[in-house]
Every structure is written in structure tokens, then in C-alpha cells.
Amino acid sequence: MRGWASAACKLPLMVAVLLLLASCSQADGLERPHEMNETKVLYLSSNKEQEGSARIISQLSREYEAETAGFTYEFENVAESDLSQRVQLLAASNDLPVLFSYQSGKPLIDMIRSDALLDLEDTFEELGILGKLSPAAVELLKAYANGEGLYALPLELNIEGFWYNKRIFGEYGIEVPKTWTDMLAAAEKLHANGVQPFAVAGKDKWPITRLINAYAIRVYGADVMERVDKGEVSLTSRGFVEAAETVQRMGLSGYFGPRVNTVDMASSVDAFLQGRAAMFYMGSWQLRAFNDETQNRIGEDSIGFFSIPLVEGGSGTLDEYPVNAGLTTSFSKAAYTPEVGKWMKFVFERYGERAMSELGMITGFQVDHMPADLPPLTKLVQEKINEVSRAALWFEARFDTNAQLLAWDQAQLLVTDESYEPLQYLTALQTQLDRER
Secondary structure (H helix, E strand, C coil), X not given: CHHHHHHHXXXXXXXXXXXXXXXXXXXXXXXXXXXXXXXXXXXXXXXXXXXXXXXXXXXXXXXXXXHCCCEEEEXXXXXXXXXXXXXXXXXXXXXXXXXXXXXXXXXXXXXXXXXXXXXXXXXXXXXXXXXHECHHHHHHHHHHCCCCCCCCECCCCEEEEEEEEHHXXXXXXXXXXXXXXXXXXXXXHHHHCCCEEECCCHHHCHHHHHHHHHHHHHHHCCCHHHHHHCCCCCCCCHHHHHHHHHHHHHHHCCCCCCCHHHCCHHHHHHHHHCCXXXXXXXXXXXXXHHCCXXXXXXXXXXXXXECCCECCCCCCCCCEEEEECCCEEEEECCCCCHHHHHHHHHHHCCHHHHHHHHHCCCCCECCCCCCCCCCHHHHHHHHHHHHCCEEECCCCCCCCHHHHHHHHHHHHHHCCCCCCCHHHHHHHXXXXXXXHC
């Protein structure tokens, strides 16, 4: 009995001590690790975690995780071919991750209108980091979203054009082409001498439609795909037919090399950087490969760049470029919390500087301290971006998923089957676009 009595006497004292400790803990205003809300940030992307923008975001997130109790960061890679479907399924079940890669253009606009995405302009302003974004990049992404607002981050800022091998051009006495006629004459000269004129990743499909778009914007001007979207220009109009005919002729003439539809992006990059192809139409996101000495066998001094050549009688100009922010990253509106906001502030107030200093990446974020040892090709691209007078959309930017897949799949047929008429290709696409309206 004495033991029980002793314990009973001690109980009020123990309770008092615990209450005192609890009150002191609340009084000092500090949040204890065990008191913090558990926060998990999942990044779903078709990029690999150790490459490009995903590498920088993951790196900064791991740093934040190391110093923040109750916070965990995870990265999940998904094949690019499966990304859109995966994101759409997650959106349908209201289970989008905190941040995820997604296609710009029409697919993103549809997601915005479903009210699934976080308004990043408002969020960044609330977090005090809106000034970290380049105003030009913000306006670009708003334009690509048809003026709906800022719902994706400009993790990269790219221009597109033709990269070329200076040594090969010099060896065969080829000048940088100013017109498509000049470029095709150069391609024929190279082909006749056993040199593959162009590296093209036909297996990825979209590099083929990029060439059709490149020709079309020189016929009609930088805003042509916006006009197609509004119904002001038809894909069956003469300029588009001429563009598809030109690209088909390039493929059938062997300018893209053998079995073009089996060549993936990595192989096409290797073909150019190993000196097996003279020209490569591509965005500046490939700078990370060009600046990598282990991949670039021809050397950075052997790489030049020229704007999409002019079409005789066309409206396009050499200072108009396709400009984009790569595969953009958006955020779930439903998954946003104050804790997520703290993580966002930490990561994205540092993102631009880190991406430039570590990878030489040009982004849509402000960089106050430009590295002294910036690679020459990165400097070149920055100069070209500064020269852009008007930005052009890519071919499928305003297409829905069905039209996009049709454009890609049939483009492979276009460049390998001479019986497949360019007008047939474009008529099928225009019919699909009309069905959407």
C-alpha cells in the first residue's frame, strides 16, 4: 500500500512538471522538430534526376531537406512517351504531385482551365521572389498559355536553329546559308561527297515537325501557328504544303541519313558531336551536351550556329526564332501548403544562379553573377536570345493530344514514303484541328 500511496503522491507533481515544460515550450515560440507538419514533395519528370534542371532542383531540395525537420523530397522519372498520360490520370483523380513536368501549349492550357494548377505569378509574389523571374520569360510563358497566366516555370530558356560543323563546312567550301535554297544546295554537295547533311532523331518524331515549322515561319512569319490556332491560316495553304514537300524531299534524298525513324535523340546528338553529320536543327537545351568534353568529340571551336534560313518571297526574318522554355514544370494547386511555399522560396530564389554556375544553363531566372568561365557556346546563345525580335511557337504548340500524335506519327511516314502526299498529311491534320474547335 505504501508503494501505491507513494506513486499517487508523486503523480500530481509529475503532471505539474509536464505542464510547466509544455508551457515553456510554447512560450519560447520555437517549433520543435516533432511538432512540425510532415511535408513530402514529389517531383515527377521525364528528365533524369542528375541532368539539367532536374539536377539543380533536386540538389537544392536535398539541401533544404537536410536542414528542415519533417520535410522529405522524392524524385520520380517517367518515360517522356508516358508523361502526358500519367499526369492526366493523376489530375483526373485529384492526386497530382507537388511539381511535375508537362507539355507546354494546348495540353497545359487545358490543365489550367481545369483549375488544377497553381498560379505561380501570385505565389512567387506572395513568397517575395517574383523578382527572381525574368520579365521576358514570364511574358513568353503567358503567351504560350494563351494569356491565361503564369502556370509553369521557365527552368530553361531556349532558342532553336541550325548548329553546324565549321570544319566540314570549311573542307567543302560551304558558306553559312542565308536561304533554304542555299542550305539545300549545301546539303546536296555534302551528300554527294558521302557526308550526312543533317542529324535528325526521327524515332522521337517531333524533330521532323520542327523542320516543317522552321520553313513555315519563314514563309508566313513568327506568329503563323497562332494564326493557325485562330483559324486565320489553314495547314493546307500553299506555304505549309511547300514546307512539307521540302522536308519530305530532304528525307527521301537521304539528307537525314539511313533509317531515320530508328534514330533516337541521343544517337542524333552523337552523330553531330562525333562529326558524322554536318548540321543539326535543335534547341539550345543541347548546350549541356555541346559543353561536355566527354560527348563533344569535334570540340566547341568546331560548332557554329545559324538562324533558320529565309524563304524567297516569305515574310519571316532572321531575327525571329522559335523560343521556348523546354519541358516546363508546373505545380499542383491542391498540393500547395505554407510548408511547400517555404521549400519553393528556398529552391527558386537560388535556382537561376546555381543552374548557370554549375551547368552553364540559360534559364528564365535572373542571374546577378555571371560566371567568368562561361562556355563560348553558352555566351553565343545568350547573345542570340538578346537579338530576338519576335518569338515563334513550335508546330504542335496549340494542338490537342490527338492532333499532336497525328502530326508526329504521320511525319515519320512523310519522310520515308514517297507515295504519301504532303497535302494528304496536312489535310488530315487540319481536319483534326477543325474537329477540336
